[in-house]
Every structure is written in C-alpha cells, then in structure tokens.
Amino acid sequence: MKKICLLLLALSFNLASAGLLESPSGKKYMTTEIVGQGSFGKVTLAREVGPNTAKWAVKSSHAGDDYRTAAHIESNFLRVFNSMSLPVVHLEDSFEQSGQVHLVLERLESDLTKYQKTDGRSNDRSRIFPLQEVRQVVRNVLLVLQGMHFKDIIHTDIKPENIMVQSTAPFRVKVIDFGNAIHKDNSESGEYIQTRWYRAPEILLRRNYTPAIDIWSLGCVLYELATGQVLFRGANSIEQLTLIQKMLLPNDLYLVHLLKEFQIMIDKHPEAPPEEYIDPFLSSKLYSKFMGPMETTAFETDVLTSAELTDDAVPFADLLIQMLQIDPDQRITAEDALRHPFLRMPVPPASID
Ligand SMILES: Nc1ncnc2c1ncn2[C@@H]1O[C@H](COP(=O)(O)OP(=O)(O)O)[C@@H](O)[C@H]1O
Ligand SMILES: [Mg+2]
DSSP states (O other), X not given: OHHHHHHHHHHHHHHHHHTXXXXXXXXXXXXXXXXXXXXXXXXXXXXEESSOOOEEEEEEEOSSHHHHHHHHHHHHHHHHHHHTTOSBOOEEEEEEETTEEEXXXXXXXXXXXXXXXXXXXXXXXXXXXXXXXXXXXXHHHHHHHHHHHHTXXXXXXXXXXXXXXXXXXXXXXXXXXXXXXXXXXXXXXXXOOSOGGGOOHXXXXXXXXXXXXHHHHHHHHHHHHHHSXXXXXXXXXXXXXXXXXXXXXXXXXXXXXXXXXXXXXXXXXXXXXOTTOOOHHHHHHHHHHHTSOOOOHHHHHHHHHHSOOSTTHHHHHHHHHXXXXXXXXXXXOHHHHTTSHHHHOOOOOOOOO
C-alpha cells in the first residue's frame, strides 16, 4: 500500500513538472512548449486533458505575492474587457497552483513582431504590412483603447509583441497583456513605464500622463507595420528624445543644445544615474521646448515614400501625425481616431488576378 502511495506521489510529481495543471473547475491542462517568457513568468501552449482536447495558451506567473497580485489584477481586467466584447484575448479560466497564478487563454496565432519576421528577410527591414491589414490592426486596437480609456484604464504597453494575430483571412488581431494596465487614478507623475521605442514624450520627460500615452505607442506601432522599420529606435531615453526631436520638431538650436547637455551629464556618470535618469530642471526646460510647434513635413514625406503607396496612404500619414502629436492634449483620442477618414475607407473588391 505504502509503495503504491509513493508511486502515485512520484507520478503526480512527474506530471506536475511535465506541466499538468488542474483547475478547481475540474478541467486539466497539459502544458507543452514555452512561447513567451518575461519578468512576470511564462506563457506556454497547452491542451485540455480529457475528451475535449481544446488548445489553449497558459500565462503562468512566478510564485510570490507581488507576481500573484499582478496576475489577479490582469485576470480581473481581462474579465471586464471580455464582458465588454472588446477584441482582447479571451480568458477561459484562472486559478492558483503551487503558489503561481495560471491564466488559461484563447490560443492566438502569432504576435505582430513574430508575424512581421516570418517574411524571412535578412536585413533589419521586416515585412511591410499592406495598408488594408494596417487598417484592421488600428481598428481593433482603437476599439480596445476606446473601451479601456472610457473606463479610465491605461494599457501602458502597446507594442507589436502585445498585439496578436487571431486570423489571417480575414486579417484580425487582438490585444493581449494587461499585466501593466493601470487605472488613471493610480497613475503617478514621474513613473517610468512603457517599452522604450513606444514610450510617449511625457513619460520620457517624467511628466503627468493620461490615456494619450497609449495612442502615441499605437502611432509608433502603425509606422513600423507599414514601413517595416522601428520609428524611434532609441538605445536610451536621451537618444529616444533626440530621435523624436529630429523627426517631428523644427531644428531648434537651443533644443539640440539641451539634449546634448543631458547626454554629457549621463556620459559623465554612467554608473550614477540609471539609463532613464532625467534631471528635473533640464527636463522642465526640455518639456516646454518639446511642447512648441511641430514640423511634420519630413515625417509625412517619409511615411509616403516608405509605406505601400495606395489611395489610402495620404489619410494614413495624416492619422499617424495626429497620433504622434507631442503635446498629449493635442493628440487624437481613440474615439476620434475611429472616425478618421483612414478608418472609414471602403474595403476594395478582391483583385481578379
Ligand atoms: N493567448 C496567447 N496565445 C499564444 N501566444 C501568446 C498568448 N499570449 C501571449 N503569447 C505569447 O507570449 C508572449 C508574452 O505574453 P505577454 O502576455 O505579453 O506577457 P509579458 O507580460 O511577458 O509581455 C507574447 O508576446 C506572445 O508571443
Ligand atoms: Mg507582453
């Protein structure tokens, strides 16, 4: 009897390490291949054990109170947005096992970064999305942002890795990863959030922020999809600001000087201030310069020469400029962007050849 118990114990231990998860709902999931790994934990592909062999993806947090709390917050957000029928990943089940929180999610095809690389080009220019597909991305992400922003919730991490392809014919995407979402009332000025290349100027300059930061990120994502190149590929926060200045602001000598001052200060103290360090005094001077008039002609020409040139390229460039307004109060809202001519353009009939 004792031997059988030990055998069963060993067997269940093996199954647990092989990735058997048991939900209190009675459902069992066998996890297999890891498809995503981050500071929160990991995402693995899974199959339901039993007669229903449905395929899922399971996002599992690390063990530990902070990770568990964050995972529960993400699952609450997902439940709210699922109930609003927004195009976000469907949450099927969530439970705790061995001190970790597991979110059982609808399995999606590929995130936009992986999808863009499947073209297999060797240079750093990835697949260029036809504007028809870009329109499907912008429509669905805007629907999610409109719903979230209406509830005063900010996603804070809109980027290609957090937008996933649901189907390719027709081309449809869903938004994932609500692990960093935050209610506006809990936002604190000076917080250093978002992923650098998609980080809004007000975050780089450590100012108050609003849901408008998500629109900035989406503008950066759309440029990347339509041209195959990252819009602002900064290696640190000063370079990020410098790239934004070069692309969107007039060549103001004082502004260039202020950015150089920052760079010198950071170079002098590589170990002291973190990469994200911004001196508050210099940052307020920079902020007033950044909030000045924009110079978008070069940017518009750049979009029109790099994107696929179709009838909708001009309205697309116009929408991008409205999303990439440096002043968050001037930036288009999700609601208004959904009414922009680029989104209202009819789908052309399928080509005959
Ligand atoms: N539902 C899903 N189906 C398939 N792959 C997924 C799914 N959710 C996430 N992934 C993959 O795992 C990666 C990390 O998941 P994400 O929720 O963004 O976690 P993190 O907080 O680490 O960014 C995604 O970029 C994507 O490639
Ligand atoms: Mg993510």
